[in-house]
Amino acid sequence: xxxxxxxxxxxxxxxxxxxxxxxxxxxxxxxxxxxxxxxxxxxxxxxxxxxxxxxxxxxxxxxxxxxxxxxxxxxxxxxxxxxxxxxxxxxxxxxxxxxxxxxxxxxxxxxxxxxxxxxxxxxxxxxxxxxxxxxxxxxxxxxxxxxxxxxxxxxxxxxxxxxxxxxxxxxxxxxxxxxxxxxxxxxxxxxxxxxxxxxxxxxxxxxxxxxxxxxxxxxxxxxxxxxxxxxxxxxxxxxxxxxxxxxxxxxxxxxxxxxxxxxxxxxxxxxxxxxxxxxxxxxxxxxxxxxxxxxxxxxxxxxxxxxxxxxxxxxxxxxxxxxxxxxxxxxxxxxxxxxxxxxxxxxxxxxxxxxxxxxxxxxxxxxxxxxxxxxxxxxxxxxxxxxxxxxxxxxxxxxxxxxxxxxxxxxxxxxxxxxxxxxxxxxx
Amino acid sequence: xxxxxxxxxxxxxxxxxxxxxxxxxxxxxxxxxxxxxxxxxxxxxxxxxxxxxxxxxxxxxxxxxxxxxxxxxxxxxxxxxxxxxxxxxxxxxxxxxxxxxxxxxxxxxxxxxxxxxxxxxxxxxxxxxxxxxxxxxxxxxxxxxxxxxxxxxxxxxxxxxxxxxxxxxxxxxxxxxxxxxxxxxxxxxxxxxxxxxxxxxxxxxxxxxxxxxxxxxxxxxxxxxxxxxxxxxxxxxxxxxxxxxxxxxxxxxxxxxxxxxxxxxxxxxxxxxxxxxxxxxxxxxxxxxxxxxxxxxxxxxxxxxxxxxxxxxxxxxxxxxxxxxxxxxxxxxxxxxxxxxxx
Numbered sequence: 001x002x003x004x005x006x007x008x009x010x011x012x013x014x015x016x017x018x019x020x021x022x023x024x025x026x027x028x029x030x031x032x033x034x035x036x037x038x039x040x041x042x043x044x045x046x047x048x049x050x051x052x053x054x055x056x057x058x059x060x061x062x063x064x065x066x067x068x069x070x071x072x073x074x075x076x077x078x079x080x081x082x083x084x085x086x087x088x089x090x091x092x093x094x095x096x097x098x099x100x101x102x103x104x105x106x107x108x109x110x111x112x113x114x115x116x117x118x119x120x121x122x123x124x125x126x127x128x129x130x131x132x133x134x135x136x137x138x139x140x141x142x143x144x145x146x147x148x149x150x151x152x153x154x155x156x157x158x159x160x161x162x163x164x165x166x167x168x169x170x171x172x173x174x175x176x177x178x179x180x181x182x183x184x185x186x187x188x189x190x191x192x193x194x195x196x197x198x199x200x201x202x203x204x205x206x207x208x209x210x211x212x213x214x215x216x217x218x219x220x221x222x223x224x225x226x227x228x229x230x231x232x233x234x235x236x237x238x239x240x241x242x243x244x245x246x247x248x249x250x251x252x253x254x255x256x257x258x259x260x261x262x263x264x265x266x267x268x269x270x271x272x273x274x275x276x277x278x279x280x281x282x283x284x285x286x287x288x289x290x291x292x293x294x295x296x297x298x299x300x301x302x303x304x305x306x307x308x309x310x311x312x313x314x315x316x317x318x319x320x321x322x323x324x325x326x327x328x329x330x331x332x333x334x335x336x337x338x339x340x341x342x343x344x345x346x347x348x349x350x351x352x353x354x355x356x357x358x359x360x361x362x363x364x365x366x367x368x369x370x371x372x373x374x375x376x377x378x379x380x381x382x383x384x385x386x387x388x389x390x391x392x393x394x395x396x397x398x399x400x401x402x403x404x405x406x407x408x409x410x411x412x413x414x415x416x417x418x419x420x421x422x423x424x425x426x427x428x
Numbered sequence: 429x430x431x432x433x434x435x436x437x438x439x440x441x442x443x444x445x446x447x448x449x450x451x452x453x454x455x456x457x458x459x460x461x462x463x464x465x466x467x468x469x470x471x472x473x474x475x476x477x478x479x480x481x482x483x484x485x486x487x488x489x490x491x492x493x494x495x496x497x498x499x500x501x502x503x504x505x506x507x508x509x510x511x512x513x514x515x516x517x518x519x520x521x522x523x524x525x526x527x528x529x530x531x532x533x534x535x536x537x538x539x540x541x542x543x544x545x546x547x548x549x550x551x552x553x554x555x556x557x558x559x560x561x562x563x564x565x566x567x568x569x570x571x572x573x574x575x576x577x578x579x580x581x582x583x584x585x586x587x588x589x590x591x592x593x594x595x596x597x598x599x600x601x602x603x604x605x606x607x608x609x610x611x612x613x614x615x616x617x618x619x620x621x622x623x624x625x626x627x628x629x630x631x632x633x634x635x636x637x638x639x640x641x642x643x644x645x646x647x648x649x650x651x652x653x654x655x656x657x658x659x660x661x662x663x664x665x666x667x668x669x670x671x672x673x674x675x676x677x678x679x680x681x682x683x684x685x686x687x688x689x690x691x692x693x694x695x696x697x698x699x700x701x702x703x704x705x706x707x708x709x710x711x712x713x714x715x716x717x718x719x720x721x722x723x724x725x726x727x728x729x730x731x732x733x734x735x736x737x738x739x740x741x742x743x744x745x746x747x748x749x750x751x752x753x754x755x756x757x758x759x760x761x762x763x764x765x766x767x768x769x770x771x
Contacts, residue, residue, distance in 0.1 A: 240504025241489065290504075296532040296556065298506040300499035317497060325557070 006034040007277075007306050007314035012335040015319040016328035017292075024288045024301040026318045027251065027335040031281040032230070044147035044231040044276070047084040047104055048222070049137040049178075050075055051153040052097070052122065054089040057188065058156050059124035064186055067211040068154055071218035072119045075152065078222035079107040086140050087115055090153075091126030092161045094136035104140055127161040130193060131170035138174045148231040148276050149178035151201075152221050154214070156186040159193045167193070171200040179203050179275050181221045184417070185211055187409055191353075191416030199256060202275035207414045227278035230308050234271040235284060238303040241268065242291045245302075248272050251339040252283035254420040255346050271307070283424070285339045286318060293322045338378060338425040345374040345383065349419035353412050356390070356403060365391075365403055373399030380423045386415040433458065471581040476541035478550075478573050479514035479525050479534075480566040482507045487533070508533040509566035515735060516540050516757075520764050521547045522735035523757030524742045528711055529750035531556075536709045536753035537565040537616075539573030547623045548576050549757040552597065553636050553709040555615040555682055563604035564614035564684050571600035572620060586622040587694050590631035594618055594692035598633075598683045605685040615684035618692065619652060621705045623759045628705055629696035634682050635659065637713055641723040642703035648719035651695060651705075655681035670717030671710065704737075705759040711752035712745045726758075734758045 013026035050072055058065040072087060079085055084104035087097040096102060098115040105111050133153065141149045159167055174180075180201035182194045185208045198205035208217055235258070237245055250256040262270040274282070288301050302318040323329055352367030368391045375384040376396040384396070389411040391401040430439045432448040432455070439448065439455075446456055485492050488505035498507045512527035512534050520542055527534040535554030541547070552568040554561025575596035579589035597618050605613035617634025628651075630638040635654040642648060653663045656679055658672035668676065683690050706722060716722045722741075729740035741756040 240500070241502050243504070293505075294532040298560065300495075300497065300504040300506070303495075303497075317499075 007032050009304065009306065009314040009316040011304075011316045011318055012333050013318060014329075014331045014333045014336070015321050016323050016325070016331070017320050018326065018329040019295060019322060019324055020292045021320075021322065021329065022289050022292050023246065024290055024318060024320045025333070025336045025340075026286050026302070027333070027339055028284045028286060028304055028316055028318075029281065030284065030306060030314065032277045033279055043080070043226075043229055045082075045145065046080070046148045046150065046225065046228070047141060047144050047146035047178075048075075048079060048225060049086050049088060049104070049140055049151040050218075051088045051090050051094070051133040051137060051151060052119075053128065053155040053157070053185075054091055054122055054124055054126065055128045055157055056125050057186075061211070063211040064156055065122065065124045067214040068185070069119050069122060071154070071214035073116045074215045075218040075222040076107070076112050076115050076119075078219055078226065079112070080226050081107055083107045083226070084144060084146055085111075085115070087119055088133060088136050088140075089122060090128070090130065090133035090155070092129050092132070094133045096136075097122065102136075102139065104144055128155065128157050128159055129161040129166075130155060130159045130197070131162050131167040134170050134174055134180070134197070137180075138170075138177055141178050148225075148228050150225040150228075150276075151178050151180040152218065153180055153182040153197065155182070155184055155189050155193070157188045158190050168196070171196060175200050176273065179225075181205070181225075183208055183214075183217055183221075184413065185214060189410075189413060191413045191419075194417055195420070198254075202256070202273060204254065205417050207410065207417050209410060209414070224278060228276035229278055230313070231276045233274050233277050233306060233308045233313070235274055236265065236269060236271050236305040236307045236312075237286065238269045238305075239288055240290070240300060243301065244289045245270065246287035246289050247285070249285045249339075249343070250274070250282060251285040251342065252422045252424055255343055255422060256420070274306075283335075283339065283422075285336070285343075288318065290320055293320065295322050295324050297322050335425050339422065341374055341378055342380075342422040345371055345378065345380065346419045346422075348374060349383070349387070349415055353390070353416050353419075356412070361403060365401060368403070369399035369401040371399075372396050372401050378423060382421070382423075383415075383418065386411070386418060390415055471578075472544050474541055474543040474577045474581050475518060476539060476573050476577050477516040477518060478539035478566075478569050479510050479516060479537050480539070480570040481511070482509055483511045487512060506560075509562045510534050510537055514538070515739070517733075517735045518542050520734070521549060521757070521759045522733065522738055523549065523551075523707075523755065524735070524738040525755040526742050526746065526750075526753065528753050529746065531753050533562055534753050535561045535565055536711065536755040537562075537569035538707075538755050538757050539569045540757060541573055541577040543577065543581055545625055545763060546580055547759045547763045548573070548580065548620065549705075549707045549759050550576065550593070550597070550618070550620040551636050551707045551709055551755050551757055552601075552619075552683070553617045553634070553711075553753065553755070555617070555679065555684070557612070558615040558684065559610060559612050560604070560614045561616060564601040564616040567600035567604045568597035568616050568618055568683055572597035572618065576620060576622070580622065586624065586627065586629035586696060589622065590620055590629060590692060590694050593620060594631055594633060594683075594690065598687060598690035601683040602685040602687070609685035613685035615682045615686070617679070617709075618683050619707055621707050621759055623705055623761050623763050625762050627696055627698050628761055629694065630705075630707075631692035631694040633687075633690055633692050634679055635677070636707075636709050639706040639708070639713075639719050639722055640697075640699070640703060641706055641719065641726055642699065642701055644701060646701055646703065648723035650719050651697075653693065655679060655693075671714045699761050703761050705761060706741075707757045707759070708741075709753060709755040711750070711754035712741055712756050714752065715745050715748040734760065
């Protein structure tokens with residue numbers, strides 16, 4: 001794989017620590033490119049399960065179910081020949097749409113046509129229990145030999161017909177078994193259902209305001225899945241004796257804290273899962289606590305590798321030098337500062353929205369005001385725009401805002417589900 | 429399997445090599461490898477030693493496993509280019525270098541050499557404010573010691589040999605920066621001395637020094653002029669401290685990828701009587717800056733051997749605080765007779 005797909009890793013850090021300094025922060029930019037990433041011949045074998053919400057609400061407005069059917073059709077057409085797939089209808093339970101048996105079938109002209117015909121016959125009735133849907137997907141994937149397993153989940157409402165604990169239990173069972181991108185459509189889905197799914201199953205989550213956006217969204221998700229060239233990639237972090245990893249976070253394209261996902265390789269090395277990779281670029285923020293060194297000492301604070309099936313795809317070193325030159329040690333690396341700010345932005349949005357929902361106007365105003373300020377400072381225009389639908393911005397520079405009295409429910413959910421999306425630091 | 433006609437080592441199968449990977453024998457023309465590093469038939473045999481060479485065990489944790497990037501696989505500390513303490517002894521020339529009490533690693537490096545009738549020594553002091561200064565000083569000492577010996581063995585005048593050695597030292601120090609030197613690449617000072625039957629010659633870049641310490645009632649003298657503002661003022665006759673601190677003592681010339689000018693100053697003289705040439709770093713002379721004080725310290729040292737005197741000088745600096753790396757190398761004038769030189 002490594003011959004065709006090249007992974008380039010770059011480290012951004014201020015390696016100079018003051019006397020007594022113990023924290024080393026670095027942003028690692030990982031970019032995958034190369035001919036092998038676009039060649040079907042070298043692509044890993046793949047499996048795809050599409051879960052379509054068929055609850056009663058999908059019929060109002062009617063465009064939701066009709067566009068969802070179109071979107072399924074586009075996704076089915078986007079599957080490579082031979083990719084094993086199935087379509088699942090989600091209600092209070094999960095039912096097979098195609099094929100009829102509980103299994104995956106390889107994509108071909110014939111199976112695609114049969115699947116689209118089955119999707120066309122879908123009707124909207126019943127409730128919503130996402131755990132049931134994911135559970136069926138997990139069963140379908142289980143035992144299948146595909147190297148890369150991917151699911152798409154569409155919902156238009158809240159997870160009403162099971163408890164959050166039930167969904168959480170299913171997510172734990174599915175973790176590491178497949179990747180899932182989820183989308184909310186219409187006005188009634190909630191970010192708190194979708195974010196844990198994206199987070200646990202290493203996928204993306206987003207909301208679509210207009211059902212007519214569904215076909216393009218399904219196509220993009222399927223294309224991205226089909227473009228994955230290396231399955232099961234991990235970030236492997238070696239740290240020296242006496243050091244501890246404070247956190248490992250994906251910082252771009254969206255924030256994902258991987259710290260608790262560590263699996264030990266040996267006493268000084270741990271793996272953090274990143275899912276599958278296509279031609280793409282992601283940023284990781286690594287923070288390591290090291291024993292303070294003597295002035296002039298140079299320490300390898302971390303060796304970061306990208307590994308797939310124990311093959312090293314790329315490697316970078318995070319260094320620490322202790323100096324009494326404060327001109328060196330007080331500099332903050334702009335990328336580290338930027339992603340520290342983006343993480344604070346995500347927290348401010350989520351905490352602000354939660355306070356707003358709980359009726360705590362004071363906290364909501366303070367948090368969302370800070371979010372507006374951070375979004376403006378970091379040039380995060382999309383987030384600034386979304387926040388503008390929830391608060392009235394009086395001064396973005398100082399973060400002075402007023403909560404809007406009348407807010408469409410979906411505006412807050414969009415702001416919530418997109419709170420983890422980050423922008424990259426502007427090149428200066 | 430084919431073997432190299434030069435050294436007899438088997439040649440890799442199925443590969444069309446021009447040169448033997450082991451000895452450099454030209455397989456196309458049948459010419460033997462150039463004899464770099466081996467005694468030339470035409471040149472007198474010389475011997476040399478340097479303190480360059482990374483320690484076997486990590487100074488931080490004692491483990492002996494270093495990764496390819498040069499860091500300890502246990503505690504992560506970078507493997508330095510030299511040992512914290514080294515003693516070099518060729519009998520007729522000897523030196524000691526020590527990390528001192530405050531520094532984390534030894535950024536001083538030294539080399540000594542001997543040819544029939546000629547002695548030589550090189551001392552380089554890595555500039556602490558630069559990146560990985562030990563890499564510059566050790567690379568410079570290694571390159572300069574070999575070049576100086578080779579040039580002198582080939583019959584070059586000391587002045588020319590020293591200029592060539594300084595050039596090699598500059599190349600070594602600059603290359604220590606690697607492919608991306610950055611804004612503050614590894615840097616080092618350079619000082620060397622050659623002693624022959626009729627002449628002492630010293631060359632330097634930076635603020636490491638060479639002293640002439642005559643036996644009897646001759647007047648001891650510092651042979652070098654520091655490449656610092658204070659050093660320039662002193663050379664112009666202005667009264668300044670013997671070892672100035674602060675901006676006046678800041679280096680204005682050094683070796684390294686960002687060196688403004690690495691051509692050495694070279695001075696020589698013909699001593700009228702026997703004595704010792706001391707080549708040293710500021711870790712020593714900061715405690716005994718004047719030639720007279722150093723001469724007194726040498727006289728007070730146990731006179732068993734040159735190495736014993738060098739050890740005593742380093743001990744003196746350690747006892748005085750050892751705030752910097754310390755290096756002292758001693759060469760006698762006149763050099764002992766040719767038969768006294770080990771071969």
